[in-house]
Amino acid sequence: MPRTSDARDKALATAEDLFRRQGFAATGLAQIIEESGSPKGSFYFHFKGGKDQLAAEIAERFAARGVAAIAAAAAATPGDATGFIRLLCAGFAQEMRASDFTLGCALQNIATERAPGDPDLTALVHAGLEAWVEAAASHFAACGVNASRSVAQAFIAALEGARTLSRASRSDAVYSAIAESFAASLRTLQDGP
Template sequence: MPRKTNARANAIATAQRLFRIQGYTATGLSQIIEESGAPKGSFYFHFPRGKTQLAEEAIDQYVANRIAVLQDISANTTGDALKFVRQIFKTFAAEMIASDFQYGCLMQNLANELPALDAELTQRVARGFVDSTAVIAAHFRGCGFTPARASSTASALVAALEGARTIARLERTSAIFKTLAKVSAQQCSLPGPRRTA
């Protein structure tokens, strides 16, 4: 029986962490290999196309995890737009605090760099935003928002979250998440959506 290792998973996790902290261009393969603890031969066995393939898998896993978190929050706040919004900001703020304000959004970091470097990776990041925003919009529709309002509110919420991460990293405080939660809650409280008691 061949010995199983977690070299592949470690490489993806390490790439995600480094992309979130320092971006795509500043993260070299040698650093990923060294910090993941994977032998170079093992790395290229798992990722024969090198950094591009690793980035693809890091993006896909990051998006899948983001969607899972949003779906979990949605399931726990069914029919309640206000509680949903507050819980999203609380969850993202907690992650920033846990990372000591080092982590940006992997998709946001790559979106700032990739258009001039790799069109296919750029499209992958764009799809990640679309797919995760769709989860938020679906929750708002379930709260009674019209499809148009659900879509626009979800897009605005995602934009606010991405901006909040940037500001939180600069100021090293999660205060911006609380501020945006209040503003977003006002929007969700306007006449139109159905909310549970």
């Protein structure tokens, strides 16, 4: 029976964690190989494109998980835009607390360090963030929120900026501020009965 290996998945998970905690540029392939426990030969077999290939795959996977999280929050809050916002903000706050305020966003970190100089990675990051905006906009529209795409762009931008503020302040208070601010704004943006 052929032997299976989880070296590829471990390398991706390790690289994503390191990219989120310390950034793309500060993360070396040797560190990823060592911390993931991947055999060097196996690592280079799976990632012939090196760190750029890792970044591309991480961007796609991270974006897909974000869309899934937005969809789950939308499913849990049908017709309730304010509840949707509060649920996502609470989830982000919990993730920051659980990581001891060390986790940044994989897409944001890659964009900060590689865009626009790397057109391929820039396109992947842009597509991922656009997918988040579209997923949120769809739920806002279903909740009767006017200008749902603009609201979704502002909300995703606020969540992304909040990671930086949360890491710097070692506090999750910014997520409560976002939730309350958007809740107040939504009262004026929703269609009446």
